[in-house]
Amino acid sequence: MDERNLPTTTFAILGMLTFGEMSGYDLSKFVEKSIGYFWSPAKSQIYSELRRLVDLGFAVEQEVRQEDRPDKRVYRITGEGEEALRAWLHDQEVEQESYKNPLLLKLFFGRLMDHDALRAQLEGIKGQAAGLARELGEVERQIKGEEEFFYPYMTLKAGLAHARATARWADDVLRHIGEREEVSR
Amino acid sequence: MDERNLPTTTFAILGMLTFGEMSGYDLSKFVEKSIGYFWSPAKSQIYSELRRLVDLGFAVEQEVRQEDRPDKRVYRITGEGEEALRAWLHDQEVEQESYKNPLLLKLFFGRLMDHDALRAQLEGIKGQAAGLARELGEVERQIKGEEEFFYPYMTLKAGLAHARATARWADDVLRHIGEREEVSR
DNA sequence: GTCGACATGTAACCAGTTACATGATTAA
DNA sequence: TTAATCATGTAACTGGTTACATGTCGAC
Numbered sequence: 001m002d003e004r005n006l007p008t009t010t011f012a013i014l015g016m017l018t019f020g021e022m023s024g025y026d027l028s029k030f031v032e033k034s035i036g037y038f039w040s041p042a043k044s045q046i047y048s049e050l051r052r053l054v055d056l057g058f059a060v061e062q063e064v065r066q067e068d069r070p071d072k073r074v075y076r077i078t079g080e081g082e083e084a085l086r087a088w089l090h091d092q093e094v095e096q097e098s099y100k101n102p103l104l105l106k107l108f109f110g111r112l113m114d115h116d117a118l119r120a121q122l123e124g125i126k127g128q129a130a131g132l133a134r135e136l137g138e139v140e141r142q143i144k145g146e147e148e149f150f151y152p153y154m155t156l157k158a159g160l161a162h163a164r165a166t167a168r169w170a171d172d173v174l175r176h177i178g179e180r181e182e183v184s185r
Numbered sequence: 186m187d188e189r190n191l192p193t194t195t196f197a198i199l200g201m202l203t204f205g206e207m208s209g210y211d212l213s214k215f216v217e218k219s220i221g222y223f224w225s226p227a228k229s230q231i232y233s234e235l236r237r238l239v240d241l242g243f244a245v246e247q248e249v250r251q252e253d254r255p256d257k258r259v260y261r262i263t264g265e266g267e268e269a270l271r272a273w274l275h276d277q278e279v280e281q282e283s284y285k286n287p288l289l290l291k292l293f294f295g296r297l298m299d300h301d302a303l304r305a306q307l308e309g310i311k312g313q314a315a316g317l318a319r320e321l322g323e324v325e326r327q328i329k330g331e332e333e334f335f336y337p338y339m340t341l342k343a344g345l346a347h348a349r350a351t352a353r354w355a356d357d358v359l360r361h362i363g364e365r366e367e368v369s370r
Numbered sequence: 371g372t373c374g375a376c377a378t379g380t381a382a383c384c385a386g387t388t389a390c391a392t393g394a395t396t397a398a
Numbered sequence: 399t400t401a402a403t404c405a406t407g408t409a410a411c412t413g414g415t416t417a418c419a420t421g422t423c424g425a426c
Contacts, residue, residue: 008285034293038285104223104224104343105197105223107336108219108336109274112200117274120277150295150296151293157358158289158351161350161353161354165346166346168346169342169346
């Protein structure tokens with residue numbers, strides 16, 4: 001693997017390490033409450049990426065003995081690693097975003113579905129989106145205005161905007177379907 | 186591969202075939218102007234999925250000789266195929282959606298970026314989102330109110346909602362960044 | 371003693387992408 | 399003759415997921 005052509009997840013891990021030394025376990029937790037909304041590597045992938053970072057000289061590993069908990073290995077980003085990260089951040093050729101939504105796919109074929117099943121799926125989407133919006137709203141209250149979290153907050157805003165848009169949209173669709181049923185009745 | 190555990194793309198192709206007989210090439214075009222926003226298989230995958238559908242008995246293949254164009258193979262969904270599709274549509278256990286946005290990832294680490302580079306990336310997002318919103322808006326004018334396109338229209342609305350939300354969000358972030366610069370100046 | 375949090379990995383798999391390959395027909 | 403559209407695939411690869419495996423420590 002060419003140093004200039006690494007998967008995005010490599011840089012995601014590297015970037016998280018700029019917030020401080022972390023173990024694979026720490027990173028896994030960190031992902032959930034930070035970049036998880038738009039980038040969520042599997043646990044096993046985090047561990048293998050960490051090995052890669054060490055191989056590349058982008059991070060150093062250190063074993064930490066603990067008495068109250070199992071031992072762990074923490075990783076610290078190196079100068080070389082930071083350089084690589086900055087180069088990636090400034091590269092204009094970004095991997096393009098990907099969005100896959102099997103529920104929209106089902107809705108597209110909605111004419112083949114029972115209205116009840118369809119409505120249930122839409123209620124599901126709506127509930128999930130509303131739940132996510134609530135969660136993110138809570139995080140927002142914690143980090144809004146904190147200068148050190150300015151950029152993370154900007155990405156949180158994206159998540160909130162999408163979650164709210166999704167919830168509103170699902171409502172809209174449910175209303176449209178309801179109106180159609182009235183007409184055909 | 187178990188019949189009850191096929192990849193979503195298999196059903197995506199199957200679903201498109203409910204709109205009429207199509208060749209791999211037709212499907213490829215169809216995807217672009219329909220489900221492409223939330224499900225976009227590669228061309229090569231479409232062809233291999235078609236083979237799978239035939240193997241499973243979910244579609245039948247027919248060679249069509251053409252004089253003005255290269256010959257082609259068109260595919261028609263079978264009764265068995267429609268049954269499998271309906272079963273999938275009504276299954277409550279949906280594969281969950283996936284969203285990957287490397288640009289949000291970069292923004293999360295924005296404190297390591299030059300403001301100009303960051304602004305350029307955000308302008309890029311904004312431009313793309315606005316462009317998509319315009320495109321989808323045009324399609325909307327064509328299918329809005331057409332009863333046969335009701336469900337596709339509902340999914341289009343989702344695309345529009347997200348594209349608009351993204352454009353607004355990008356503007357918001359650019360404004361926030363601008364304000365911060367004023368303060369620190 | 372058992373549950374939950376902490377902690378680190380391996381192995382197998384495959385969906386999906388990218389690059390490559392080929393060729394017909396039409397229109398500019 | 400060049401480009402665009404139509405048309406169908408193969409081969410190689412890999413990023414990422416899922417399931418499995420193993421264990422420590424503290425609290426209840």
